[in-house]
Amino acid sequence: MLLIECPWCGQRDQTEFHPHGEAHIARPEDPDALDEAAWGDYVFFRKNPKGLHYERWVHSHGCRRWFNVMRDTVTDHIHASYKPGDPKPELPITADGGDTTGTPKT
Amino acid sequence: MYASIDDIPLTSACHARETLEGRNSLREMGRKGKLNLRGNPGDAAFSAAVQKAFGMELPLRANTYNEFQSRRLFWLGPDEWLLHCDMDDIDALTETLSAELGNVHHAVTDVSDYYTVIRLRGPDAVTLLRKGCPLDLHHTAFPTGNIAQTRLGHASVLLHYHDDGETWDIQVRWSFAEYVWDYLLSGMRAR
Numbered sequence: 001m002l003l004i005e006c007p008w009c010g011q012r013d014q015t016e017f018h019p020h021g022e023a024h025i026a027r028p029e030d031p032d033a034l035d036e037a038a039w040g041d042y043v044f045f046r047k048n049p050k051g052l053h054y055e056r057w058v059h060s061h062g063c064r065r066w067f068n069v070m071r072d073t074v075t076d077h078i079h080a081s082y083k084p085g086d087p088k089p090e091l092p093i094t095a096d097g098g099d100t101t102g103t104p105k106t
Numbered sequence: 107m108y109a110s111i112d113d114i115p116l117t118s119a120c121h122a123r124e125t126l127e128g129r130n131s132l133r134e135m136g137r138k139g140k141l142n143l144r145g146n147p148g149d150a151a152f153s154a155a156v157q158k159a160f161g162m163e164l165p166l167r168a169n170t171y172n173e174f175q176s177r178r179l180f181w182l183g184p185d186e187w188l189l190h191c192d193m194d195d196i197d198a199l200t201e202t203l204s205a206e207l208g209n210v211h212h213a214v215t216d217v218s219d220y221y222t223v224i225r226l227r228g229p230d231a232v233t234l235l236r237k238g239c240p241l242d243l244h245h246t247a248f249p250t251g252n253i254a255q256t257r258l259g260h261a262s263v264l265l266h267y268h269d270d271g272e273t274w275d276i277q278v279r280w281s282f283a284e285y286v287w288d289y290l291l292s293g294m295r296a297r
Contacts, residue, residue: 008168008183008184009168009169009254009255010168012240012241012256013240013241013257015240015257016240016256016257060262061255061256061257061262062254062255062256063168063182063183063184063186063255064182064183065183065184
């Protein structure tokens with residue numbers, strides 16, 4: 001069971017929320033200019049990372065607002081939740097100085 | 107619209123409108139006027155118009171409400187509020203509000219028939235709510251006077267904890283009212 005921080009209501013139980021997949025997918029500016037592969041990629045294809053994932057959640061039993069969550073799909077640790085339109089938060093830094101996507105320290 | 111005050115959701119579902127089980131009671135409250143209001147609280151014209159029409163400020167903090175006479179204005183979201191008022195006042199309030207708001211971007215919807223309020227009362231009220239509510243309802247975490255939109259079993263509810271410490275108003279969509287009633291009643295009978 002996760003405790004999720006709603007940017008408006010504060011920390012609530014996971015059962016008050018619904019997840020809706022990957023966040024930050026912008027609709028193409030000019031859909032007519034896309035070929036079928038690119039359009040198919042926009043409509044259907046989503047990342048499925050082992051590790052950090054940016055995803056959309058909705059507080060369906062609470063304020064019914066959408067927001068974004070940065071969650072680690074391995075540990076289920078929620079690193080950040082933020083309002084739609086806010087920029088992606090910085091990646092958390094691991095003990096060895098690299099970030100949690102596995103990028104080593106430079 | 108229901109034909110009369112007696113013709114409200116639970117009554118029409120062949121339930122008693124009030125029941126007492128042991129030390130705890132359930133009661134469906136009479137019809138209240140309910141207005142759903144959407145708008146931008148950052149717009150000074152919007153806030154001022156609401157203040158003038160309702161006689162109180164918009165609550166801007168999550169899970170709070172403001173009160174003026176028999177009216178209560180609940181925070182539902184960063185751009186959404188719910189007014190409870192006397193049924194007789196609702197038409198006049200809607201008109202006043204629309205007149206005050208004029209061309210300011212907003213939406214007002216009469217949801218009086220969309221929700222009903224069930225009052226749970228008694229020393230075991232918190233225990234009964236805990237059966238299906240994931241919030242920490244201990245009085246240190248959820249003091250009297252608090253409200254919260256949350257879940258009770260499968261139903262979305264608006265909880266309001268009254269100052270006497272053993273009365274909870276549970277606002278629920280009326281199509282879920284019978285479910286919530288039976289859900290609480292089964293718990294009351296098991297105590």
